[in-house]
Amino acid sequence: MSQxxxxxxNYNSQQLYDADETIPVGFTVNGTHHTLQLTAxxxxxxxxxxYMHLTGTKKGCDHGQCGACTVLLNGKRVNACLILxxxxxxxxxxxxxxxxxxxxxHPLQAAFIEHDAFQCGYCTPGQICSALxxxxxxRANTAEEIRELMSGNLCRCGAYTNIVDxxxxxxxxxxxx
Amino acid sequence: MIPTAFDYQxxxxxxxxxAALTDGxxxxxxxxxxxxxxxxxxxNQPSKLVNIAGIEELxxxxxxxGEIVIGAATTYHDIVxxxxxxxxxxxxxxxxxxxxxxxxxxxxxxGGSLAHADPSADWTALVLAADAAIEVKGKNGKxxxxxxxxxxxxxxxxxxxxxxxxxxxxPSPAEGTKTAYQKFPQPASRFAMVGCAVLxxxxxxxxxxxxxxxxxxxxxxxxEQAVAGKPLDDATIxxxxxxxxxxVSILSDHYAAADYRKHLAKVYLKKVLHAVA
Ligand SMILES: Cc1cc2nc3c(=O)[nH]c(=O)nc-3n(C[C@H](O)[C@H](O)[C@H](O)COP(=O)(O)OP(=O)(O)OC[C@H]3O[C@@H](n4cnc5c(N)ncnc54)[C@H](O)[C@@H]3O)c2cc1C
Ligand code: FES
Ligand code: FES
Numbered sequence: 481m482s483q484x485x486x487x488x489x490n491y492n493s494q495q496l497y498d499a500d501e502t503i504p505v506g507f508t509v510n511g512t513h514h515t516l517q518l519t520a521x522x523x524x525x526x527x528x529x530x531y532m533h534l535t536g537t538k539k540g541c542d543h544g545q546c547g548a549c550t551v552l553l554n555g556k557r558v559n560a561c562l563i564l565x566x567x568x569x570x571x572x573x574x575x576x577x578x579x580x581x582x583x584x585x586h587p588l589q590a591a592f593i594e595h596d597a598f599q600c601g602y603c604t605p606g607q608i609c610s611a612l613x614x615x616x617x618x619r620a621n622t623a624e625e626i627r628e629l630m631s632g633n634l635c636r637c638g639a640y641t642n643i644v645d646x647x648x649x650x651x652x653x654x655x656x657x
Numbered sequence: 658m659i660p661t662a663f664d665y666q667x668x669x670x671x672x673x674x675x676a677a678l679t680d681g682x683x684x685x686x687x688x689x690x691x692x693x694x695x696x697x698x699x700x701n702q703p704s705k706l707v708n709i710a711g712i713e714e715l716x717x718x719x720x721x722x723g724e725i726v727i728g729a730a731t732t733y734h735d736i737v738x739x740x741x742x743x744x745x746x747x748x749x750x751x752x753x754x755x756x757x758x759x760x761x762x763x764x765x766x767x768g769g770s771l772a773h774a775d776p777s778a779d780w781t782a783l784v785l786a787a788d789a790a791i792e793v794k795g796k797n798g799k800x801x802x803x804x805x806x807x808x809x810x811x812x813x814x815x816x817x818x819x820x821x822x823x824x825x826x827x828p829s830p831a832e833g834t835k836t837a838y839q840k841f842p843q844p845a846s847r848f849a850m851v852g853c854a855v856l857x858x859x860x861x862x863x864x865x866x867x868x869x870x871x872x873x874x875x876x877x878x879x880x881e882q883a884v885a886g887k888p889l890d891d892a893t894i895x896x897x898x899x900x901x902x903x904x905v906s907i908l909s910d911h912y913a914a915a916d917y918r919k920h921l922a923k924v925y926l927k928k929v930l931h932a933v934a
Contacts, residue, residue: 519662521659543694544694558763559760564706564708566665567667629759
């Protein structure tokens with residue numbers, strides 16, 4: 481049996497875990513290593529919110545449809561609500577809490593505020609993580625492309641135009657356009 | 658929403674996964690983007706999940722023995738990015754880039770989609786039009802199932818208990834082959850309310866497959882015959898549209914009634930035929 485070394489060194493890769501057993505799992509979240517004991521049925525979203533108390537990542541639909549739970553998993557944007565936490569042992573995760581530095585907003589967060597890119601704010605952590613993932617993918621060049629590539633993030637308040645403006649401003653390096 | 662509890666095992670090889678598919682209601686977990694919603698709604702209450710997403714031999718794309726081979730656990734993201742697919746099966750990369758949204762494409766796998774056999778999935782029509790074989794493995798070894806024999810009904814496939822999909826094998830298209838896929842997307846999920854895939858060989862032999870139209874995706878023999886070997890002029894395309902989706906039981910739901918779906922099938926067939934004309 482092989483042993484994981486990146487995540488939790490106690491994790492036995494092929495072991496059969498009973499339904500009522502908890503499984504050791506480790507990941508790096510926003511630069512800090514966490515080790516948890518979780519049942520297999522725990523989603524990554526619930527692990528973040530309920531076990532690490534990182535409640536910035538939101539639960540909207542819990543079915544992969546709204547994008548409120550978007551986090552960056554090894555740099556790629558994913559829906560944390562449709563991922564079982566134990567399947568991501570060893571992963572590197574960035575949530576909204578890891579985006580600002582201690583006393584300074586990330587410039588994309590600042591652009592969201594400047595453009596009033598939200599109303600209730602519930603979708604915002606997912607929008608910001610998703611936008612950062614999109615910009616790393618390096619594909620979004622026009623407002624139209626941004627709208628398409630952000631289609632996994634719904635906003636019930638309908639702040640879409642301002643969200644696109646905020647992303648464009650950040651992408652183009654700052655000042656209001 | 659919380660799924661019922663289940664045992665859990667992670668497999669590192671295909672044989673480990675097969676060994677883990679013991680008796681009882683054991684389910685394979687790949688990308689989880691169909692299975693997790695089903696677990697949360699308690700449509701499925703498996704006793705055990707076997708995670709295959711980390712099995713290296715199930716990932717990646719290669720060309721061998723005149724076939725393009727896509728590992729079952731390859732994500733849509735990796736299919737869209739792949740150069741072999743871009744150059745030889747451009748309708749795969751093009752359609753995969755329009756499945757759901759980026760988050761779904763980063764995690765969903767082709768094997769998961771085929772095993773799930775959603776009546777509105779995109780991959781089902783694509784593998785049918787591409788003349789693919791679905792490679793599966795169980796305790797008695799490997800076998801190949803033709804895509805045309807794989808989809809047997811609503812969410813049903815020819816996969817037998819204890820078998821897992823290992824790869825999708827597509828004959829490398831001859832130089833000059835043209836392909837296209839168009840769908841009328843459900844506006845929120847982007848699932849195909851109706852989708853039509855076409856692969857036209859240099860000799861005019863044409864494969865036409867529909868998804869979203871009936872309980873399972875299917876090849877439309879009557880439409881194929883209407884265009885086989887003929888130049889794709891307006892009259893031929895019209896004749897194919899008249900022949901299409903006849904004699905099949907058409908899905909009807911609150912998104913689209915049967916007569917509307919049938920109409921859409923003909924419209925989308927015309928679109929893809931014009932695209933390969
Ligand atoms: C918001 C949203 C939008 C979507 N939009 C679209 C869309 O536009 N078009 C579309 O086609 N799909 C769409 N999907 C579905 C998506 O493509 C799913 O990811 C896919 O259907 C299942 O793949 P998976 O890897 O996630 O499989 P899983 O959810 O892990 O598994 C699905 C089923 O297949 C079985 N299984 C998985 N892998 C194997 C294997 N190798 N061998 C045997 N059985 C296996 C599992 O046991 C399970 O029963 C959408 C999903 C979401 C959440
Ligand atoms: S909460 Fe995950 S997509 Fe809606
Ligand atoms: S700001 Fe309310 S949902 Fe987007």
